[in-house]
Amino acid sequence: MKVPRGFKAAGISCGIKEGAEDLALIYSELEASAWGLFTSNRVKAAPVLYSRRKLRRGRARAIIANSGCANACTGPKGLEDARRMAQAVARTLGIPEGEVLVASTGVIGEPLPIERIEAAVPELSRSLSPEGFEEAARAIMTTDERPKIRWASTSFGGKEITVLGIAKGAGMIRPNLATMLAFLVTDAGIDPPLLRGLLREAVSESFNRITVDGDQSTNDTVFLLANGASGPLGEGGMGALREALKEVARGLALEIVRDGEGATKVVEIVVRGARNRRDAERAAYRLAHSPLVKTALFGSDPNWGRFMVALGDAGVKIDPARVQIRIEGLPLVKDGVQAPEFDEAKVRELMRRDEFRIEVDLQLGEGSFGLFTCDLSYDYVRINASYRS
Amino acid sequence: MKVPRGFKAAGISCGIKEGAEDLALIYSELEASAWGLFTSNRVKAAPVLYSRRKLRRGRARAIIANSGCANACTGPKGLEDARRMAQAVARTLGIPEGEVLVASTGVIGEPLPIERIEAAVPELSRSLSPEGFEEAARAIMTTDERPKIRWASTSFGGKEITVLGIAKGAGMIRPNLATMLAFLVTDAGIDPPLLRGLLREAVSESFNRITVDGDQSTNDTVFLLANGASGPLGEGGMGALREALKEVARGLALEIVRDGEGATKVVEIVVRGARNRRDAERAAYRLAHSPLVKTALFGSDPNWGRFMVALGDAGVKIDPARVQIRIEGLPLVKDGVQAPEFDEAKVRELMRRDEFRIEVDLQLGEGSFGLFTCDLSYDYVRINASYRS
Numbered sequence: 092m093k094v095p096r097g098f099k100a101a102g103i104s105c106g107i108k109e110g111a112e113d114l115a116l117i118y119s120e121l122e123a124s125a126w127g128l129f130t131s132n133r134v135k136a137a138p139v140l141y142s143r144r145k146l147r148r149g150r151a152r153a154i155i156a157n158s159g160c161a162n163a164c165t166g167p168k169g170l171e172d173a174r175r176m177a178q179a180v181a182r183t184l185g186i187p188e189g190e191v192l193v194a195s196t197g198v199i200g201e202p203l204p205i206e207r208i209e210a211a212v213p214e215l216s217r218s219l220s221p222e223g224f225e226e227a228a229r230a231i232m233t234t235d236e237r238p239k240i241r242w243a244s245t246s247f248g249g250k251e252i253t254v255l256g257i258a259k260g261a262g263m264i265r266p267n268l269a270t271m272l273a274f275l276v277t278d279a280g281i282d283p284p285l286l287r288g289l290l291r292e293a294v295s296e297s298f299n300r301i302t303v304d305g306d307q308s309t310n311d312t313v314f315l316l317a318n319g320a321s322g323p324l325g326e327g328g329m330g331a332l333r334e335a336l337k338e339v340a341r342g343l344a345l346e347i348v349r350d351g352e353g354a355t356k357v358v359e360i361v362v363r364g365a366r367n368r369r370d371a372e373r374a375a376y377r378l379a380h381s382p383l384v385k386t387a388l389f390g391s392d393p394n395w396g397r398f399m400v401a402l403g404d405a406g407v408k409i410d411p412a413r414v415q416i417r418i419e420g421l422p423l424v425k426d427g428v429q430a431p432e433f434d435e436a437k438v439r440e441l442m443r444r445d446e447f448r449i450e451v452d453l454q455l456g457e458g459s460f461g462l463f464t465c466d467l468s469y470d471y472v473r474i475n476a477s478y479r480s
Numbered sequence: 481m482k483v484p485r486g487f488k489a490a491g492i493s494c495g496i497k498e499g500a501e502d503l504a505l506i507y508s509e510l511e512a513s514a515w516g517l518f519t520s521n522r523v524k525a526a527p528v529l530y531s532r533r534k535l536r537r538g539r540a541r542a543i544i545a546n547s548g549c550a551n552a553c554t555g556p557k558g559l560e561d562a563r564r565m566a567q568a569v570a571r572t573l574g575i576p577e578g579e580v581l582v583a584s585t586g587v588i589g590e591p592l593p594i595e596r597i598e599a600a601v602p603e604l605s606r607s608l609s610p611e612g613f614e615e616a617a618r619a620i621m622t623t624d625e626r627p628k629i630r631w632a633s634t635s636f637g638g639k640e641i642t643v644l645g646i647a648k649g650a651g652m653i654r655p656n657l658a659t660m661l662a663f664l665v666t667d668a669g670i671d672p673p674l675l676r677g678l679l680r681e682a683v684s685e686s687f688n689r690i691t692v693d694g695d696q697s698t699n700d701t702v703f704l705l706a707n708g709a710s711g712p713l714g715e716g717g718m719g720a721l722r723e724a725l726k727e728v729a730r731g732l733a734l735e736i737v738r739d740g741e742g743a744t745k746v747v748e749i750v751v752r753g754a755r756n757r758r759d760a761e762r763a764a765y766r767l768a769h770s771p772l773v774k775t776a777l778f779g780s781d782p783n784w785g786r787f788m789v790a791l792g793d794a795g796v797k798i799d800p801a802r803v804q805i806r807i808e809g810l811p812l813v814k815d816g817v818q819a820p821e822f823d824e825a826k827v828r829e830l831m832r833r834d835e836f837r838i839e840v841d842l843q844l845g846e847g848s849f850g851l852f853t854c855d856l857s858y859d860y861v862r863i864n865a866s867y868r869s
Binding site for chain 1: 552698
């Protein structure tokens, strides 16, 4: 693990979840440029409402996050609790309250056990270290099976910058973020306005192109902190940072799909030839969200009729007689009917892989969109029928 | 079973599905007023395209339907096969080809074994009898566990009219019809223009208010035939027919949800207080289609946070702080947070029932909408991961 200069992190158990890490802290020794993107669900958790406001200044030094309780649908007390989380960190680290960002994930509607969090912050702060990102990644997990952590370093003009990110995902993952938290940090130096553009671009090509079950949570949050510990970016630095950021964000996004609730495989869905990009995006998501498509993926069943049904039902322009569908290059549908060279056994074999690609060509225009999704398995039902018990 | 005068039906096995009934015929001794409603999926099966055209005249005498093969995504040969199904019936029964309607359900993309159907039509016709509706209902089943048949009789002014319907459902059920076939017949006498309005109204309050998995098929079809064998409707007859028709349609629609793939319970979702009816409808369907809500229903888990997530993500206006949610009258959410009197154990107990009602009040306006759906269980995944094998 390569950690950007001037950043530390920690993860400990404060007693929200029995016997598991549930409280994470990320700290920058220098004041950092900061930005965040949040859920577009109209029901927003308290920490989302709180942090969005704090980010207006574009500066931050710390992120505190808990799992086990979403602090969502908790009314004025929830907002007060989010503020108290920030205050506890500010007090202990001796930084302004306004420079602490807050995130939560877990069960909706239950009050945050704020006293436990407050009591644990001093120990959490003492645990801060550059190596602490692994524990932090562990502490934000809910139904995730694995902690998610990615980093990338890049050099230009004799200077090196590093981007590191941690994330949690699992269920409720879909466009415009999801019950997904991702915290990205870099030692690059960049002003807030430029930082915003970079984050938006990286997210649109990563976290906004994945979907597990089409449900979008109240708590989705992506933070990016850039503390400039590697000095000013200078010429060529912007492009290098952009690429490193995208690499980390894409890596985390794919990890989230791979670790989707009950997922047994990752499927890339690419729609081309749509009337426009928006149609391509809608068609791709309609395929990715169709339970009949998702169960066919689970069953490795090249039941292409279900793909046709989803396409016809996507609310976009299609001409059934022009539709082409391929899996890993092998034709299933040609001009809306079964391709003459369709080899069911061969396609089934390909669909048994951990990862494969479905390509749809609508042959109507230039619009295209690609995303990553996973299948719908018994385990998805098991996990979600008993998540709280 | 009470069969409308002048109607007969039959169901036999013609060899599309091994050892099971797969071919149904309904026949009216008199020429009947007829109308149909079809899938709004842009990919439409051949029998849908065929029958829609034939119905322009508003008259029919027979319906032939097969299960086991959808005759969808089958190109020009599919259309020709649909026509040959109608021709075989017309020939055998000595009626005009234009008065035979066609429907199919089953696997998409495979060619119809038309020769088997043609060879079986004479035997099918010989089997016609008023009692044959049960076999017909059986012959249109796919993953349905039970045949679906309903009837209602009503008297007015010394006259009696009867409505009878058969249906199949199971998966891919959602608004604007679904892989759903429903054939309704009545001995009432009514002109085609009036018949259309009646059918539209009955469907909007029945088949268009149910959803299993949000997938809409290529083959959805509802036919209504009214042969007038009970004489002209006369005064008071229109209202009586309307009610009988609604009763039968609603009964069949509920049967379809009850028998949804893997369904263990039927849940009525009512949204009130939306800005308008459209918002209420979208919110209700968002709840009904959320995999996280559906698995919570399966697990009898009063995890109301998931309902809030779905509402916030429905693309309709909501004010989270006004939302009220009740299950069977017991409060879960009040003003967007957990109701003070929320009794988790009691609500969980109610959710273990076969049927219960979720009521949402958005407290914003007068829009309301109700629908019926089912849960998402292990069996849904099992059935759909292996439907073709």
